[in-house]
Amino acid sequence: xxxxxxxxxxxxxxxxxxxxxxxxxxxxxxxxxxxxxxxxxxxxxxxxxxxxxxxxxxxxxxxxxxxxxxxxxxxxxxxxxxxxxxxxxxxxxxxxxxxxxxxxxxxxxxxxxxxxxxxxxxxxxxxxxxxxxxxxxxxxxxxxxxxxxxxxxxxxxxxxxxxxxxxxxxxxxxx
Amino acid sequence: xxxxxxxxxxxxxxxxxxxxxxxxxxxxxxxxxxxxxxxxxxxxxxxxxxxxxxxxxxxxxxxxxxxxxxxxxxxxxxxxxxxxxxxxxxxxxxxxxxxxxxxxxxxxxxxxxxxxxxxxxxxxxxxxxxxxxxxxxxxxxxxxxxxxxxxxxxxxxxxxxxxxxxxxxxxxxxxxxxxxxxxxxxxxxxxxxxxxxxxxxxxxxxxxxxxxxxxxxxxxxxxxxxxxxxxxxxxxxxxxxxxxxxxxxxxxxxxxxxxxxxxxxxxxxxxxxxxxxxxxxxxxxxxxxxxxxxxxxxxxxxxxxxxxxxxxxxxxxxxxxxxxxxxxxxxxxxxxxxxxxxxxxxxxxxxxxxxxxxxxxxxxxxxxxxxxxxxxxxxxxxxxxxxxxxxxxxxxxxxxxxxxxxxxxxxxxxxxxxxxxxxxxxxxxxxxxxxxxxxxxxxxxxxxxxxxxxxxxxxxxxxxxxxxxxxxxxxxxxxxxxxxxxxxxxxxxxxxxxxxxxxxxxxxxxxxxxxxxxxxxxxxxxxx
Numbered sequence: 001x002x003x004x005x006x007x008x009x010x011x012x013x014x015x016x017x018x019x020x021x022x023x024x025x026x027x028x029x030x031x032x033x034x035x036x037x038x039x040x041x042x043x044x045x046x047x048x049x050x051x052x053x054x055x056x057x058x059x060x061x062x063x064x065x066x067x068x069x070x071x072x073x074x075x076x077x078x079x080x081x082x083x084x085x086x087x088x089x090x091x092x093x094x095x096x097x098x099x100x101x102x103x104x105x106x107x108x109x110x111x112x113x114x115x116x117x118x119x120x121x122x123x124x125x126x127x128x129x130x131x132x133x134x135x136x137x138x139x140x141x142x143x144x145x146x147x148x149x150x151x152x153x154x155x156x157x158x159x160x161x162x163x164x165x166x167x168x169x170x171x172x173x174x175x
Numbered sequence: 176x177x178x179x180x181x182x183x184x185x186x187x188x189x190x191x192x193x194x195x196x197x198x199x200x201x202x203x204x205x206x207x208x209x210x211x212x213x214x215x216x217x218x219x220x221x222x223x224x225x226x227x228x229x230x231x232x233x234x235x236x237x238x239x240x241x242x243x244x245x246x247x248x249x250x251x252x253x254x255x256x257x258x259x260x261x262x263x264x265x266x267x268x269x270x271x272x273x274x275x276x277x278x279x280x281x282x283x284x285x286x287x288x289x290x291x292x293x294x295x296x297x298x299x300x301x302x303x304x305x306x307x308x309x310x311x312x313x314x315x316x317x318x319x320x321x322x323x324x325x326x327x328x329x330x331x332x333x334x335x336x337x338x339x340x341x342x343x344x345x346x347x348x349x350x351x352x353x354x355x356x357x358x359x360x361x362x363x364x365x366x367x368x369x370x371x372x373x374x375x376x377x378x379x380x381x382x383x384x385x386x387x388x389x390x391x392x393x394x395x396x397x398x399x400x401x402x403x404x405x406x407x408x409x410x411x412x413x414x415x416x417x418x419x420x421x422x423x424x425x426x427x428x429x430x431x432x433x434x435x436x437x438x439x440x441x442x443x444x445x446x447x448x449x450x451x452x453x454x455x456x457x458x459x460x461x462x463x464x465x466x467x468x469x470x471x472x473x474x475x476x477x478x479x480x481x482x483x484x485x486x487x488x489x490x491x492x493x494x495x496x497x498x499x500x501x502x503x504x505x506x507x508x509x510x511x512x513x514x515x516x517x518x519x520x521x522x523x524x525x526x527x528x529x530x531x532x533x534x535x536x537x538x539x540x541x542x543x544x545x546x547x548x549x550x551x552x553x554x555x556x557x558x559x560x561x562x563x564x565x566x567x568x569x570x571x572x573x574x575x576x577x578x579x580x581x582x583x584x585x586x587x588x589x590x591x592x593x594x595x596x597x598x599x600x601x602x603x604x605x606x607x608x609x610x611x612x613x614x615x616x617x618x619x620x621x622x623x624x625x626x627x628x629x630x631x632x633x634x635x636x637x638x639x640x641x642x643x644x645x646x647x648x649x650x651x652x653x654x655x656x657x658x659x660x661x662x663x664x665x666x667x668x669x670x671x672x673x674x675x676x677x678x679x680x681x682x683x684x685x686x687x688x689x690x691x692x693x694x695x696x697x698x699x700x701x702x703x
């Protein structure tokens with residue numbers, strides 16, 4: 001009996017040390033469902049902080065604006081909570097990226113500090129520019145700009161991101 | 176030679192071939208159009224970087240766009256003339272989107288740039304591969320995959336695809352009948368590049384003239400080490416699909432996430448082999464291709480078309496008959512309706528079909544699926560199209576992925592046999608592009624997450640470093656103060672304190688106590 005106890009104790013002790021789960025696995029699962037725009041429209045400084053808040057029960061599941069109702073549905077399914085519609089205005093999901101008007105930019109670096117994904121390059125008194133493939137379109141760079149030289153443009157359509165339409169069934173004329 | 180053992184792929188269909196309409200006329204040249212708009216993107220993997228400017232005079236075959244990156248392929252002036260514009264022009268794509276194109280106004284002289292054939296005996300493997308890339312050779316069967324990448328792999332069996340299984344198309348058939356010598360030379364070069372032990376040229380049995388022509392050349396040129404055989408394969412759509420032909424000739428079944436080269440097999444179209452020969456042996460870059468123009472036209476046939484020629488010019492040349500409703504690029508099963516006729520002929524456009532409602536009756540209205548299972552029996556990749564259809568229709572993309580929608584080659588067999596006239600391929604194309612978009616979004620989200628976390632970590636680190644720096648500085652200041660204090664003697668301090676106390680006392684004695692209670696001006700602090 002003592003032998004079994006010891007053996008199991010050692011096994012459990014070993015498992016507790018070597019198979020320790022780093023971080024909060026639920027928060028990571030929630031984070032995986034969030035759109036990673038890092039736009040902070042939920043009131044948290046990024047997607048991961050929001051995921052942690054949702055995991056701990058501190059935040060509602062319907063605060064993510066880019067995720068919208070679809071995202072709230074996914075979170076409701078994952079967490080077994082009741083679905084709540086996203087309260088805010090329903091925005092059409094068009095991917096946008098920031099564009100700096102390089103003629104107007106004064107090189108103040110304020111947008112660089114605001115960008116949550118480091119998608120803006122530039123230096124003090126040098127022209128800044130947006131690395132479009134990295135930009136998430138979060139709009140956080142717009143308010144700090146003192147000269148309003150940043151605009152959001154829709155991502156250009158290319159054969160790589162062009163999509164086939166849902167087949168439309170023709171109606172049959174019966175009379 | 177013993178008859179090779181052929182394998183079978185599941186499913187497939189045998190639609191009416193409709194090849195005779197176009198295959199009986201020899202390949203004809205096309206008069207020079209007023210302008211040629213050559214798109215910079217001509218391959219599925221990369222693009223070219225323009226190296227000419229507006230106003231430049233160019234010669235036929237002169238490089239006007241360098242290969243960009245390893246997977247890029249070069250583009251060349253299809254005729255001699257002047258570059259009049261580098262701008263956005265429609266591309267040969269179902270979307271009808273624009274792309275950058277170099278517009279050349281022909282001078283009518285068709286003057287070639289100096290052709291520099293490679294000395295095949297002395298050229299090294301790298302030189303040959305570089306020349307294939309610099310000549311802008313991509314797969315001409317439709318996928319436009321850069322040939323220099325495929326030719327740069329070591330394999331055992333080289334397959335030359337002359338099956339041409341799709342109805343109406345006959346450009347490969349004519350090419351094999353008329354230019355079989357070049358094709359076989361190209362196949363030999365490809366064999367040398369890939370180190371293949373054997374070369375199998377697969378041709379469907381509905382092209383007896385092509386088979387005879389190819390066999391003649393193969394037999395005439397007594398072999399130079401290594402076997403080349405022309406193999407007649409049964410006519411069954413889609414035998415000309417790369418994976419299907421590999422299956423028929425070798426028996427290998429290749430999954431969508433595998434490359435045929437890992438099985439020691441590589442497949443090239445006959446057109447590609449021909450282009451390789453022209454480029455390496457004759458020094459001619461890829462500037463034109465054979466295109467079948469057929470369907471509802473007065474003069475169907477095969478034409479040697481300069482790249483960048485507008486489809487409208489071809490249709491005009493062949494004279495569309497009244498009743499032409501739409502124009503297809505590619506075959507009727509795998510092709511697509513061109514949204515605009517000013518789209519150019521590219522390296523992968525093999526066929527233009529003027530479609531009338533008589534030749535291609537519009538599909539009857541879609542009816543509910545009756546679960547007959549005909550689609551599953553016809554699917555050459557062994558999928559369950561009805562399952563894919565239900566998932567795609569319900570926009571249940573996980574379901575579609577579960578039933579391996581990525582394996583679908585969009586051959587259209589299922590839609591062809593469907594008794595309910597469901598446009599199955601349309602649903603699959605829709606679901607595939609949605610899944611692709613979803614995956615792209617996922618990748619972008621992962622990237623954004625990683626960047627956000629890296630930035631957060633950096634900000635944290637900066638904060639910690641700043642705090643450490645401040646602490647260190649404070650400690651330093653304190654140490655400096657302490658050092659100063661040591662220098663001053665305690666006696667000095669005591670004297671200073673005594674003096675201060677004496678001053679305070681003197682001030683309080685000088686002022687009457689009442690004024691202090693009145694809240695008058697407080698005595699100034701004794702300054703040390």
